[in-house]
Amino acid sequence: MNALLYALVQTLHTVINLYIWIIIISALLSFVRPDPYNPIVQVLHRLTEPVLHFIRQKLPFVLFSGIDLSPLVAILGLQLLDNFMTRALLG
Numbered sequence: 001m002n003a004l005l006y007a008l009v010q011t012l013h014t015v016i017n018l019y020i021w022i023i024i025i026s027a028l029l030s031f032v033r034p035d036p037y038n039p040i041v042q043v044l045h046r047l048t049e050p051v052l053h054f055i056r057q058k059l060p061f062v063l064f065s066g067i068d069l070s071p072l073v074a075i076l077g078l079q080l081l082d083n084f085m086t087r088a089l090l091g
Helices: 002-032 039-058 070-090
Strands: none
Touching: 002 039, 002 070, 039 070
């Protein structure tokens, strides 16, 4: 049972880290204004926009002087979730 729990925690850790990288790539792409019809850009937008929109809706102060800080809030939240999950489930 311990091995199964460890495998589950490691898999969730990997998924969270992958999503963090997707958010970082999406945020960096927003600086260069890529072609919105590019399939890769569309996939990145579909994966990140629901979470970032939710953060912008619940925390309106993350839009600071035209700078969107919602990716930073999402990354910090995911890191907090990842650390809590690892410590709580693995002891």
